[in-house]
Amino acid sequence: MKTKGAEFIWLDGKFVKWEDAKVPIFTHALHYGTTIFEGIRAYSSMDNKLHVFRLAEHMERLHRSAQVYRINVNYSAKELCDATVELLRKNDIKESCYIRPLNFVGLHGIDLNVTLDSPTYCAIIVFPFARYFSEQGIRVGVSSWRRINDTSIPPMAKAAGNYLNSVLATQESKRHGFEESIMLDQEGNISEAPGENVFLVRDHSIYTPYIGNSALEGITRNTTFEIAANLGYTIVERPISRTELYMGDELFLTGTAAEIVGILSVDGHPVGDGREGQITRRIRQAYSRIVTAEEPRFSSWLTSVW
Ligand SMILES: Cc1ncc(COP(=O)(O)O)c(C=O)c1O
Structure with missing residues (x-):
């Protein structure tokens, strides 16, 4: 549009x-x-x-x-x-x-x-508006642009100016043939994507950076916590290093536009077997059922227009 x-x-x-x-x-x-x-x-x-x-x-x-x-x-x-x-x-x-x-x-x-x-x-x-990314998953690259941080431009406030940083990272990832980028915070830990939060699965546990790693308090991030709990998983917030992205069993992004989308490779390194992981799929499918009103348990999140 x-x-x-x-x-x-x-x-x-x-x-x-x-x-x-x-x-x-x-x-x-x-x-x-x-x-x-x-x-x-x-x-x-x-x-x-x-x-x-x-x-x-x-x-x-x-x-x-x-x-x-x-x-x-x-x-x-x-x-x-x-x-x-x-x-x-x-x-x-x-x-x-x-x-x-x-x-x-x-x-x-x-x-x-x-x-x-x-x-x-x-x-x-x-x-x-329909899909933002393919349901099959996306290839991402780690950006050379660091995420804005709380000592200069607070990432927790969703302000237009923040997105100049996101534009630079996105332009770079497209130049390199990726669908999306992941940015590091000032310390070199994983922060977030230009418009999404990042999740990592290792040995059946799910991790995501702290908000203090220069990330937005994503509403889909929060939804993912609830879905995971419902599926019997606990999500641990902790710093995630770049190297762990290369070692992860599964990686996915969450965001209103992107919804839940699996990451198939990072910087050309396949994630897991290079296909959407099982936990990612379960969370993505649950999310899709919730937003389309097929999960009565979560109906309080929906405002009906018609
Ligand atoms: C920088 C950034 N991080 C994360 C997200 C995900 O937030 P939400 O799930 O609330 O859409 C967005 C989208 O708004 C974003 O722009």
């Missing part, structure tokens, strides 16, 4: 035609990346209903990201959840789609002293 995604965008409490949702060129966020945002998915189910996955958690994270930079959000998390559902209905969206809430500093001038009084825009954009 590069041009028009839906008929209407929600902009500061109003439904505005996609073509008419415009902001001034002097918008602060365009100059300095002072945007905090979210990425959410809604899934159509077998009975032709549409459910947004963990909508409240995403809107709450948006507010936490805003807190870090003291960027004002004029709408509560609950109001943004309601606006999202209304927007999906207004656009008559029945198919699986992506939802992008975006809150950014507007006409503040060129100075950098953003405060809670700086004017902000708040928008929600929706567009149809």
